Amino acid sequence: MDPRKIKKEIKIELLPCLVCNTPFFMSYNSHNICWECFWHDDYVPGYHHPDEISGANQMSLNEARENYKNHGISDLKMMEVKERLKRYRVKSVIEPK
Numbered sequence: 779m780d781p782r783k784i785k786k787e788i789k790i791e792l793l794p795c796l797v798c799n800t801p802f803f804m805s806y807n808s809h810n811i812c813w814e815c816f817w818h819d820d821y822v823p824g825y826h827h828p829d830e831i832s833g834a835n836q837m838s839l840n841e842a843r844e845n846y847k848n849h850g851i852s853d854l855k856m857m858e859v860k861e862r863l864k865r866y867r868v869k870s871v872i873e874p875k
């Protein structure tokens with residue numbers, strides 16, 4: 779069989795970020811950080827306790843959502859990092875190594 783004719787489809791269903799809804803996480807409680815809003819996925823508050831403070835984020839899910847709605851990021855302290863990453867990503871696309 780011609781290997782070029784074999785079509786492999788790998789579908790990975792990503793779970794949406796609880797703050798910005800961007801499909802990003804392979805699983806919850808992953809301790810990964812969303813690249814869109816910088817929410818640290820410790821899943822402590824989850825959907826059920828959105829006003830509970832998340833230890834990793836030092837704020838509640840609802841606070842993070844409010845920040846994202848108003849500023850495009852869950853934690854305002856990470857704003858500079860996000861801007862830098864954005865510039866880096868744009869540069870990487872324009873000037874690939």
Ligand SMILES: [Zn+2]
Nearest residue numbers: 795798812815
């Ligand atoms: Zn997010």
